[in-house]
Amino acid sequence: MSQYLETDVLIIGAGGAGMYAAIAAAEAGARVLLLDKSLIGRSGATVMAQMTVAAAIGEEEPDDWRFHLKDTIAAGRGLVNEPLARILCETGPDRIWQMEEWGVGWARKGNHITQAHAPGHDRKRCVYVDFLNTGPASARILRNQVRRHDTIRRISDLFVTDLVTQDGRAAGAVALHLETGQAVTIAAKATVIATGGLTSMYSRNSASANMGGDGFALGLRAGAELIDMEFVQFFPIGHLAPRLIGMDPIMWDPFRYKLGGRLLNGDMQEFTQNYGAPEDGKYVVTRDAATYAIVKEVAAGRGSPHGGAWLSFEHIPDEDLRAAFGPVIDRLAAAGIDLTKMPIEVYPIAHYHMGGLRVDDSLATSIANLFAAGEAVGGANGANRLSGNAITEAFVFGELAGRSAAAIAPNAAGMDIRDAAAPFLATLEGASGRPGQGPSPTAAIAALQTILQQDVGPFRTAESLNRAIAGITALTAALPDMPTGTQAAFNQQLADWFGLRNMLLVARSIATAALARTESRGAHQREDYPGLDEAWTYNQVLRLQGGEIQLARGEVRRLAPEEA
Amino acid sequence: MDLASERPAAELKIRRGGPGGPVQYEHFTFIFEDGQSVLDALRWIRGNRDATLAVRYSCINANACKECVMRIDGRTGYACTTPLRSGEMLIEPLPNKRLIRDLVTDTLPPDERLT
Numbered sequence: 309m310s311q312y313l314e315t316d317v318l319i320i321g322a323g324g325a326g327m328y329a330a331i332a333a334a335e336a337g338a339r340v341l342l343l344d345k346s347l348i349g350r351s352g353a354t355v356m357a358q359m360t361v362a363a364a365i366g367e368e369e370p371d372d373w374r375f376h377l378k379d380t381i382a383a384g385r386g387l388v389n390e391p392l393a394r395i396l397c398e399t400g401p402d403r404i405w406q407m408e409e410w411g412v413g414w415a416r417k418g419n420h421i422t423q424a425h426a427p428g429h430d431r432k433r434c435v436y437v438d439f440l441n442t443g444p445a446s447a448r449i450l451r452n453q454v455r456r457h458d459t460i461r462r463i464s465d466l467f468v469t470d471l472v473t474q475d476g477r478a479a480g481a482v483a484l485h486l487e488t489g490q491a492v493t494i495a496a497k498a499t500v501i502a503t504g505g506l507t508s509m510y511s512r513n514s515a516s517a518n519m520g521g522d523g524f525a526l527g528l529r530a531g532a533e534l535i536d537m538e539f540v541q542f543f544p545i546g547h548l549a550p551r552l553i554g555m556d557p558i559m560w561d562p563f564r565y566k567l568g569g570r571l572l573n574g575d576m577q578e579f580t581q582n583y584g585a586p587e588d589g590k591y592v593v594t595r596d597a598a599t600y601a602i603v604k605e606v607a608a609g610r611g612s613p614h615g616g617a618w619l620s621f622e623h624i625p626d627e628d629l630r631a632a633f634g635p636v637i638d639r640l641a642a643a644g645i646d647l648t649k650m651p652i653e654v655y656p657i658a659h660y661h662m663g664g665l666r667v668d669d670s671l672a673t674s675i676a677n678l679f680a681a682g683e684a685v686g687g688a689n690g691a692n693r694l695s696g697n698a699i700t701e702a703f704v705f706g707e708l709a710g711r712s713a714a715a716i717a718p719n720a721a722g723m724d725i726r727d728a729a730a731p732f733l734a735t736l737e738g739a740s741g742r743p744g745q746g747p748s749p750t751a752a753i754a755a756l757q758t759i760l761q762q763d764v765g766p767f768r769t770a771e772s773l774n775r776a777i778a779g780i781t782a783l784t785a786a787l788p789d790m791p792t793g794t795q796a797a798f799n800q801q802l803a804d805w806f807g808l809r810n811m812l813l814v815a816r817s818i819a820t821a822a823l824a825r826t827e828s829r830g831a832h833q834r835e836d837y838p839g840l841d842e843a844w845t846y847n848q849v850l851r852l853q854g855g856e857i858q859l860a861r862g863e864v865r866r867l868a869p870e871e872a
Numbered sequence: 873m874d875l876a877s878e879r880p881a882a883e884l885k886i887r888r889g890g891p892g893g894p895v896q897y898e899h900f901t902f903i904f905e906d907g908q909s910v911l912d913a914l915r916w917i918r919g920n921r922d923a924t925l926a927v928r929y930s931c932i933n934a935n936a937c938k939e940c941v942m943r944i945d946g947r948t949g950y951a952c953t954t955p956l957r958s959g960e961m962l963i964e965p966l967p968n969k970r971l972i973r974d975l976v977t978d979t980l981p982p983d984e985r986l987t
Contacts, residue, residue, distance in 0.1 A: 466986060516930045516934075
């Protein structure tokens, strides 16, 4: 049995960007269908954000969006799409104030909002909600705002398996309803991809389980272009051990920022200076240099027991710890962690994806009527994202994509997509209910995560990338026969099959782009091509042709001096 | 020496099946490290023993999504914040919500459902 739904604007993914897009599209008069393969407003990256949101609101000290833009462009190592970054920096303050109006409760000191000075920024620019509560507070406020609009229909547990195009235009989607196993066809005048990034494709990641790059695969298969897929940001000191629950694994970033701390090898010796990056107990080593030092030290056999580095705050008095992090210290104590008496173990962790769907300044992709929002957008952060820009881009690009999608909807014909959807419904039916004994897609996802972690991680070589591509090819060949289980209700094995199908295409995109870029820049470090090569100052654009990924060069989009 | 035998083992007794069917329990043994959660064991079962086990989760570790709420040893809790312990642990779906399958119940707000 198949259901058929119609809407003006279809939004795929209900994290920060998707919810903001829904609100903006509804306020512009569109009927909206907001979907999530998990629960509305509770999945994705936004709800997990701990602290910093960058915007030049000038509450802590005088600021201007132009300064924020300058820092964003510098962090991106020559590859930032400057018009997009300008939108991010110039309208970021509007979104921060709108969230404040809606009651998010940015932390305040006296009569002004507090702003932290995060690495890479030239001044105090990052707002937050105490304590480490930025994401949950933002998600709650956006869920409340979404609910105020009768014209936004929300559906959870609905996993979009393919976009439907008709006459070369995005015209809707086919989806799997997880609860019942039912196929759903959705006709839409405009579609927004707000599925976030891809970091759950790595075995060590700071993402929720549903950040598997779905939107990139949906876009590629529908004919849209991707950009900068080789740039996956690793956060150097992700939590490794002891096992800590109820906390985001990147929590040590604010700790190091406020308290310093010492990074030590398995022999309890400082070591980053041996890789040209001394830190002397301060949090000064850049993310790429710290990642390099930790990975190399562990590879040399001088890692901590779980294969990482030690991070020690043992020299910091308890009262200083409590002043900086209050109730978080109690949550650590409940988990048996007393920072005054023990170091913890850290290791680099996949954190964010700079690449994504290639868009214009209205966030339209290269396919008519198809837009992107949030982390799914490629280009605004170039080869490396400035800390604090991710939530800002969820809000800013969400609002803009929703507005852009609503603006074209009245002029787009409402199409009957039953015929165009038929092949995708057939794919869904063909994959469903396949019994079998072979390796499950669930296990294959774990195998793919290991491949990406080991061979397409922060440091790559032609050898590792070719090995990864061979592994991806083998899994892709095995995919059609992988069992999907016969249960209709909540068949996660079937959802994993479609998730794996997307991941394999996206993994191939990353590895292919990384193999082609024979230089080291930002988050893409080639051990066989150390150092930045000016001749590589352009973006790589990917599209799918005849089932193969095609790479092309794209000029980096710059602002004229008077526009920046 | 088999190091694994030195480590604690949780014996998970998991209620399986959909609405209307017979009540049945399946047993899985999971060797764990201190600090590992019930959700760690359930995800390991899905990846290594039985991929047909239905269990709702999203954020895995941060206790931000609140999806993995279920009945653990007769008490309502989150699988991601409940530590494993040695011996038998009883894992069941929420008793006061409509059962979908295995450990998944209908926890959606009514206006977020497809039908």
